Amino acid sequence: MEVKSDKVASLCNREVLSLLDELKASTKQNVKSGNQLATVVYEASQYLQNLNTGQSEKNVTDLLSALLQFKVQLTYNEKLMIVNTLPRTSLELSLLINNYDDRLTEEEIQELLDIVAKNSPEPT
Amino acid sequence: MFVLAEFKDVIRTDPSLFGLDLCTSMKQFLNEKFANKVVAKVGLCVALFDVLSMDDSYIFPGDGAAHTKVEFRFVIFRPFMEEIIVGKIKNCSKEGVHITLGFFDDIFVPSANLQHPSRFDEAEQVWIWEYDNNGDKHDLFMDQGEPVKFRVTAESFVESSPTPCPDSDKVTEKPNAEVPYSITGTINEPGLGLLSWWEGS
Numbered sequence: 001m002e003v004k005s006d007k008v009a010s011l012c013n014r015e016v017l018s019l020l021d022e023l024k025a026s027t028k029q030n031v032k033s034g035n036q037l038a039t040v041v042y043e044a045s046q047y048l049q050n051l052n053t054g055q056s057e058k059n060v061t062d063l064l065s066a067l068l069q070f071k072v073q074l075t076y077n078e079k080l081m082i083v084n085t086l087p088r089t090s091l092e093l094s095l096l097i098n099n100y101d102d103r104l105t106e107e108e109i110q111e112l113l114d115i116v117a118k119n120s121p122e123p124t
Numbered sequence: 125m126f127v128l129a130e131f132k133d134v135i136r137t138d139p140s141l142f143g144l145d146l147c148t149s150m151k152q153f154l155n156e157k158f159a160n161k162v163v164a165k166v167g168l169c170v171a172l173f174d175v176l177s178m179d180d181s182y183i184f185p186g187d188g189a190a191h192t193k194v195e196f197r198f199v200i201f202r203p204f205m206e207e208i209i210v211g212k213i214k215n216c217s218k219e220g221v222h223i224t225l226g227f228f229d230d231i232f233v234p235s236a237n238l239q240h241p242s243r244f245d246e247a248e249q250v251w252i253w254e255y256d257n258n259g260d261k262h263d264l265f266m267d268q269g270e271p272v273k274f275r276v277t278a279e280s281f282v283e284s285s286p287t288p289c290p291d292s293d294k295v296t297e298k299p300n301a302e303v304p305y306s307i308t309g310t311i312n313e314p315g316l317g318l319l320s321w322w323e324g325s
Contacts, residue, residue, distance in 0.1 A: 002131065
């Protein structure tokens with residue numbers, strides 16, 4: 001076995017969850033496939049479901065395009081974490097963004113939080 | 125937290141599977157082979173993403189099976205440095221706090237990376253953050269099963285190779301103590317730690 005690349009792309013949690021759901025549906029027919037796969041797929045999708053209650057794929061794409069248009073440039077990883085964790089308070093946001101105080105003014109923080117809130121599913 | 129990795133491998137397809145579509149049996153085999161396994165320096169394999177290319181199959185003398193060179197992509201659990209992740213407290217020990225994500229257990233927050241000041245309660249086996257709100261002291265417990273937010277600070281891969289048994293009579297399989305992939309985290313920042321600590325802020 002040869003590793004050609006240890007990271008071709010990053011996946012957001014929503015993508016992984018969709019993929020695992022698809023896989024769960026398709027493996028129901030052939031129960032033969034190893035239980036290792038069933039275990040990790042079940043546990044990982046359980047974990048992701050508990051995290052992201054009801055984020056839809058459209059939420060993710062809308063949020064990402066809104067973040068791209070945001071006037072302060074965010075790094076790839078920062079955007080990924082915002083999509084994955086959906087910060088609701090400035091405290092949560094401050095954890096995700098490097099040099100938070102220098103890069104964002106208070107209005108920009110509020111704007112960013114509004115963008116996230118607008119593109120998140122309703123909290124249940 | 126999840127990435128795609130690209131692999132290349134030669135897969136043996138048993139003649140009994142020749143009746144099936146090669147692509148289907150290949151996908152099944154790759155999932156069986158890699159799912160829930162750690163590949164060194166890559167991460168924990170979760171599930172097959174797609175098959176990129178498949179070469180012609182070869183049959184070698186003395187073996188009826190087909191050998192096919194295949195390139196494929198796998199979904200890998202591999203958080204990047206400084207990533208913020210939410211998990212659950214698995215247990216506390218004197219050394220620190222163990223966190224689990226359900227599918228991945230080997231996350232450890234050493235006592236030095238806990239909120240400061242924290243103390244360990246021997247009787248209850250739990251870490252307590254002695255939160256000081258302007259002289260008004262609160263004990264904040266880190267109970268088992270509580271959701272906790274942490275930052276990834278380090279990772280380590282341990283290459284575990286099959287060790288030759290020194291005494292061939294004893295074929296007792298000892299539990300593999302080596303953890304192939306482990307993550308070190310910190311919760312020593314405002315906003316990190318138990319989710320309930322920061323709910324009001």
